Amino acid sequence: MAATVVEGVPATALRSVLHRVRQAAEQSGRHAEDVRVVAVGKTKPVSLIQEIYDAGHRCFGENYVQEIIDKAPQLPDDIRWHFIGHLQSNKVKSLLAAIPNLATVEGVDNTKASI
Template sequence: MATSAAMEASVVTSLRTVLQRVQQAAEKSGRRSDQVRVVAVSKTKPVSLIRRVYDDGHRCFGENYVQEIFDKAPQLPDDIEWHFIGHLQSNKAKSLLASVPNLAMVETVDDEKIADRLNRIVGDIGRKPLKVMVQVNTSGEESKFGVEPAACVELAKHVKLACPNLEFSGLMTIGMLDYTSTPENFRTLADCRTEVCKALDITEDQCELSMGMSGDFEQAIEMGSTNVRIGSTIFGAREYPKKETN
């Protein structure tokens, strides 16, 4: 997919605007902007646009699909911190970890099976411990992956205590069907963090909250998010291949 100079300039302007908005929201929450990580979600976007954002100084990018991160990561600098933020099937975990050595985090661990699989693979390939988050379904929608809020402590304990090759980093939620969340969704995840920190005897600083996307990241930050996943507000609307018609 070709990109024009205008498109490349536009993503840089958009990134800078997002970072300003993040700074303002962080200050409202009593924190510094460097206490909130911005994951630039490059789903469906070409390597040239990711490279332009990288050249402007950004280093953290996220992908929803294994195939996309396979295709893009080898074409880009190896100091990028990739976050996998989509549903990860067990049968694709090995190729993901082996093919993307600079994978920094999997944000979507939603059951013990995938946690055990990642733990085993990390040990087998001998890479450094992999940071993971436990995904929580805060909206109660059947279409969403993630553990029920009542089950997040058990899964977090499993990662922390039974998976030595994984580093428990926090909790993640996606939000409502339209990819915006209500304060209740954010409050639920914050409440989950309180319970997890108590159960694991860790501080809140040791349990990140990944919540907030393009439509609601400022509110999420004001309610304690430390990790926001922003795609279309930086890169523009996603472009999906048109389906062929007979």
């Protein structure tokens, strides 16, 4: 988490989720640091993603190529973006070209898209 934390409903919700994840990790014998929480911005406005970012979170996901391409340039560069939908081969180049801070693609439609 960042040193300066912005308070509000999104920040409170984030803190609650992270607390529950920490508890679940400890109960299962895992380290909370080994669990990555991806905040999914699906259909949410950039302003809400910015609020979660301001609360210290840096890992975000989108499941539509056009949404991530539209939102990412409006947000800080240190966000680790996850594409969590199925990536079609005809959209691979546009996604990779538009999002230099893309950390992960969770699914591809076929092996052609993964090469």
